[in-house]
Amino acid sequence: MTPKPEWKKLQGPPVEHFSRAKSHGYDFYTVTDHSQEADFQPPRPANANWMTTKKAAAEATDERFVALTGFEHSENDGPGGRGHINVLNTEEYINAMAPGVDLPFLYKWLKSAEPNGEGPVVATFNHPGPKQYNDWGHRDPAVTDIITMLEVINSNKKIHYEAFVNALDKGWKVSPVCGNDNHGYYGIMNQTSRTFVLATARTKAALLGAMKERRTYAALDQNIQCRYRVNGAIMGSTLDKPGRFRFDISISDPDTTKPKNKITKIDIVKDGGVVVEAYRPETPDYTVNWSPTIEDTTSKYFFIRVWNAGGGDAPNGNPDNPVAWLAPIWTGR
Structure with a gap:
């Protein structure tokens, strides 16, 4: 897979995503660009685009709206399994296409990843197939307490129920969420499926804390x-x-x-x-x-x-x- 250099033009900048989500009544909205895209290379905390995304989230957050950031780890060629994972609230990020970076590498990396300010690091399995992620392999208690969610609904109609049940049966402790999977602005205005979070307050720390505790549902x-x-x-x-x-x-x-x-x-x-x-x-x-x-x-x-x-x-x-x-x-x- 070759990163698309025009991703920013096609998908729109994070600041505009947050603005549109806020104007359409969202309580919170998360931006997770593919970490392998050209403008995020090389991966480092001071990368200009990474810092711009975090700054846009901080500025968009107020008492009625929370903007969250992270990256989508898109593992497409193994060898330790395939599958996409949204990683939220990390200070740094890694490139899934870099040599030696597979799912076991990501799981190990997550255990020491530092959070980006308030709230814990959490992650979600994205639009999973029934036996993806090496048939739900490489699990241990530490990473089980970080990957706490699974995308049961993708966009408005795509349901990943079989994967949800299989992940639970393999010992993953995940709660259901919904992802817009936006590659542009269409989903913000037109997709009616939602992730619900039972948080104690409308703040970044409370939302991420509730996700960590698996207090979510998808509808x-x-x-x-x-x-x-x-x-x-x-x-x-x-x-x-x-x-x-x-x-x-x-x-x-x-x-x-x-x-x-x-x-x-x-x-x-x-x-x-x-x-x-x-x-x-x-x-x-x-x-x-x-x-x-x-x-x-x-x-x-x-x-x-x-x-x-x-x-x-x-x-x-x-x-x-x-x-x-x-x-x-x-x-x-």
């Missing part, structure tokens, strides 16, 4: 509100090997004048993508609460999926498919 709806606890622990948590799991699930949509946004189904999924239990309200509504109890002594995780009557905000949504995927709860087994 094909722009404002669906999803929360759940298990045995009192919020989504994203790890429990201490209980045998009984008391779920308290609350799903709501504020668009109460739009019948397509009524909640029609919720289900609970465990290891291997097995549906443990499903709930269909007798009368679909904009707010649905469900509190089942599940007995289980073997599963390693549970997560929630949600359906609504319209299949999401994008055109031609399919109500037969889920519209939201929520962060797992890990059992501790």
Whole structure:
């Protein structure tokens, strides 16, 4: 793959991305350019374009909008596996196309990467295939606590559900997110899928901290509100090997004048993508609460999926498919 020298002209500068995202009502927006692009060579903290991106993010951030930065590590030729990963909030970056830089190299590098100011370093698997990243290999506890998210939704329609389940089954502790995958401005205005973060404040440190704690969900709806606890622990948590799991699930949509946004189904999924239990309200509504109890002594995780009557905000949504995927709860087994 040859870096495109015209990337900046085609994709637009970060400062303009942040400006447009803010004007279109985003709470936060992340810019992660491919680290192998010509204008980022050689990789170094003082690279002019890298510094410009960080400066644009700092200047765009205020009490109503948080601008985040990082880089996309695009590993396309192995030998330690293939796959793209967004790395957020690092002081430095590396070039995935440089000799000797493969996924194991990146995983080792992440463990000592310094953050760019406030908040932790976090990362997400991008638009993954079911067996990418060397079939989810090279995992260890340290890198598992850095790569805490996985892109279940890419743009408006591309769903990477099988990869999500496979990663969980291989021991990765990842929560769902959505990526615009912008290579220009179109997605900012036109893509209606979103990443939701359960943060304690609208600040850089709080958002990255919540991502680190896996308190995210991804939805094909722009404002669906999803929360759940298990045995009192919020989504994203790890429990201490209980045998009984008391779920308290609350799903709501504020668009109460739009019948397509009524909640029609919720289900609970465990290891291997097995549906443990499903709930269909007798009368679909904009707010649905469900509190089942599940007995289980073997599963390693549970997560929630949600359906609504319209299949999401994008055109031609399919109500037969889920519209939201929520962060797992890990059992501790």
